[in-house]
Amino acid sequence: xxxxxxxxxxxxxxxxxxxxxxxxxxxxxxxxxxxxxxxxxxxxxxxxxxxxxxxxxxxxxxxxxxxxxxxxxxxxxxxxxxxxxxxxxxxxxxxxxxxxxxxxxxxxxxxxxxxxxxxxxxxxxxxxxxxxxxxxxxxxxxxxxxxxxxxxxxxxxxxxxxxxxxxxxxxxxxxxx
Numbered sequence: 001x002x003x004x005x006x007x008x009x010x011x012x013x014x015x016x017x018x019x020x021x022x023x024x025x026x027x028x029x030x031x032x033x034x035x036x037x038x039x040x041x042x043x044x045x046x047x048x049x050x051x052x053x054x055x056x057x058x059x060x061x062x063x064x065x066x067x068x069x070x071x072x073x074x075x076x077x078x079x080x081x082x083x084x085x086x087x088x089x090x091x092x093x094x095x096x097x098x099x100x101x102x103x104x105x106x107x108x109x110x111x112x113x114x115x116x117x118x119x120x121x122x123x124x125x126x127x128x129x130x131x132x133x134x135x136x137x138x139x140x141x142x143x144x145x146x147x148x149x150x151x152x153x154x155x156x157x158x159x160x161x162x163x164x165x166x167x168x169x170x171x172x173x174x175x176x177x
Contacts, residue, residue: 008107010075015054015068017119018079020105027060028101034090035141038063041085049078054116055123057142059130064123066110079105117163124156125165 010016022028029035035058042065046053050070057064069075083102091099110116124147127139136144148156 010069010072011109012069012072014072015066015110015116016075017108017110017123018065018067018105019062020079020083020102021062022060023100023103025061028090029058029063030060032140037089037093038082038086039141041082041089045078045081045085048081049074051078053143055120055143055147057123057126057139057144059127059132059141064126066116066119066123075107114163117159118165121160121163121165125160 029038038058039056042053042056045051046067051074052068053065054068055064055066083105087099087101090101091097108119110119124136124142124144127133127142128136133139136142137148144156
């Protein structure tokens with residue numbers, strides 16, 4: 001039986017959370033330069049579409065981003081551009097042909113301040129959750145350091161305290177097929 005995929009409507013000036021996994025959970029983003037490449041693609045794409053990137057993390061087999069749309073109708077185009085640019089540039093740099101990189105993505109429309117900061121914290125805690133580091137500040141491929149520089153350690157600690165993620169989970173972070 002085919003999976004149910006209802007039509008999504010993407011709104012203007014709205015915050016979304018995205019999880020995208022590498023095809024078959026392969027670790028194609030296993031090197032720092034590959035993660036840096038994907039981050040640069042995020043920046044270029046969101047600049048092109050005038051979207052604001054709030055939080056991000058890139059791991060070896062998936063990424064999470066939290067951003068605000070400008071024009072909702074551009075949402076799919078922006079994600080497709082990220083995935084296509086990454087596909088072409090990674091395949092070209094590794095002299096690979098027709099390798100599939102991203103399988104699909106899961107999106108969620110943020111509806112409240114509590115949801116905003118719960119997803120924000122989830123993104124920054126993700127490298128700890130998956131065993132990459134024991135301290136969020138030690139992981140270089142996330143927006144945590146940017147926020148630490150902008151707002152400070154106390155502000156980040158208050159976000160974690162006021163919007164804890166201990167009972168917050170995203171099934172798509174575990175089993176995304």
